[in-house]
Amino acid sequence: MTSVTIITGGSRGIGAATARRLATAGHDLAIGYRRDHTAAKAVLADIEAAGRRGVAVPADTTDPDQVQRLFDAAADLGPLTGLVNNAGITSPIGPFTDLRPDDLRQVVDVNLIGYVLCAQQAARRMTSGGAIVNVSSAAATLGSPGEYIHYAAVKAATDTLTVGLAKELAPRGIRVNAVAPGIIRTDIHAVSGVPDRPDTAAGRIPLGRAGEPDEIAGAIAFLLGPDATYTTGAVLRIAGGL
Ligand code: NAP
Numbered sequence: 001m002t003s004v005t006i007i008t009g010g011s012r013g014i015g016a017a018t019a020r021r022l023a024t025a026g027h028d029l030a031i032g033y034r035r036d037h038t039a040a041k042a043v044l045a046d047i048e049a050a051g052r053r054g055v056a057v058p059a060d061t062t063d064p065d066q067v068q069r070l071f072d073a074a075a076d077l078g079p080l081t082g083l084v085n086n087a088g089i090t091s092p093i094g095p096f097t098d099l100r101p102d103d104l105r106q107v108v109d110v111n112l113i114g115y116v117l118c119a120q121q122a123a124r125r126m127t128s129g130g131a132i133v134n135v136s137s138a139a140a141t142l143g144s145p146g147e148y149i150h151y152a153a154v155k156a157a158t159d160t161l162t163v164g165l166a167k168e169l170a171p172r173g174i175r176v177n178a179v180a181p182g183i184i185r186t187d188i189h190a191v192s193g194v195p196d197r198p199d200t201a202a203g204r205i206p207l208g209r210a211g212e213p214d215e216i217a218g219a220i221a222f223l224l225g226p227d228a229t230y231t232t233g234a235v236l237r238i239a240g241g242l
Helices: 013-024 037-049 064-075 101-125 149-172 213-224
Strands: 003-007 027-033 054-058 082-085 130-135 174-181 235-238
Touching: 003 013, 003 064, 013 027, 013 037, 013 082, 013 213, 027 037, 027 064, 037 054, 054 064, 064 101, 082 101, 082 213, 101 130, 101 149, 101 174, 130 149, 130 213, 149 174, 149 235, 174 213, 213 235
Parallel strands: 003 027, 003 082, 027 054, 082 130, 130 174, 174 235
Antiparallel strands: none
């Protein structure tokens, strides 16, 4: 049976690297994104160049109707077998006391409510088993003091979501795992106001450098694939020792 996998936030960063990786591993792919059409089209072209089918759908994961549209579009590729819950944001780095309510709400909306809405759609549609990978963060256990504690707390919620869903969905043959990246070289750091964070933070990472999106994509491919059939409820830390 063909693997049909949805990747939210598949237009850039970790999601885009994962799409390219999964295409070479034989998955047909539906990638969701918010507004970067050009980047999404480039990923789609690479999926097709790898000989797989793909669809790119603008779908804000905080909106249940748009999430449904993404999953409906994926259904045209065949029965859903995989979901990578990846679309995430941070907000400006700074002290906790400066956190603005709008930024807090947005981080909760995208990183938690969006993940729950997508996992719910996946759980309803994976009638013959499947696998979900939630992209969490090493921040969940580090707490991110002075940077974005609210983001870290929401990522900890992702880990709990992973553990609970793994147990609830196991009888239906649906595995649920998470990856917890450390500091990875993507555009997300520009949104938080520190675009050069992968370089400036290198000194406090035991392996001495930031990670690359491909180094997360490989772990996601493993968790979705045939070598992980007994792995569920795991949070795989990929953080260079952080
Ligand atoms: P990124 O490069 O900024 O890419 C984010 C992706 O998510 C883009 O495809 C973006 O779409 C999409 N997106 C954002 N908000 C969305 C929404 N509301 N609905 C649908 N799509 C949305 O980010 P990244 O660094 O690859 O991060 C991916 C995941 O890894 C996130 O969950 C993040 O928290 C986690 N993570 C990242 C790091 C790191 O250091 N980079 C570390 C730990 C965890 P558009 O292109 O259309 O804007």
